[in-house]
Amino acid sequence: MTDNTPTITPGDEYIVFYQGGPYDGRDDTRISTDGSFDSELTVLAAVDGHEQQWVYKTVSNKLVGEQLQVTYAWDAPDSDSYEAVEERGEL
Numbered sequence: 001m002t003d004n005t006p007t008i009t010p011g012d013e014y015i016v017f018y019q020g021g022p023y024d025g026r027d028d029t030r031i032s033t034d035g036s037f038d039s040e041l042t043v044l045a046a047v048d049g050h051e052q053q054w055v056y057k058t059v060s061n062k063l064v065g066e067q068l069q070v071t072y073a074w075d076a077p078d079s080d081s082y083e084a085v086e087e088r089g090e091l
Contacts, residue, residue, distance in 0.1 A: 005061065023045075
């Protein structure tokens with residue numbers, strides 16, 4: 001079996017795509033510090049004045065040209081609780 005994980009060098013940028021949870025549909029650019037990409041990201045954000053942590057885990061990665069793109073999916077059990085605005089009855 002071969003390892004199909006793209007290789008990058010320290011200092012290379014890669015694009016992050018978020019799926020699900022509070023960051024659904026957002027993207028970000030990160031820099032590799034050790035020649036790899038993160039298998040898990042913890043995103044901090046304030047909701048109603050309270051800081052919360054949301055965990056996203058790698059679900060896929062691919063090279064597009066020379067640019068690495070990594071998709072992360074929300075890991076609800078490992079994250080702080082989250083209630084979408086549309087579910088709060090505030091809309």
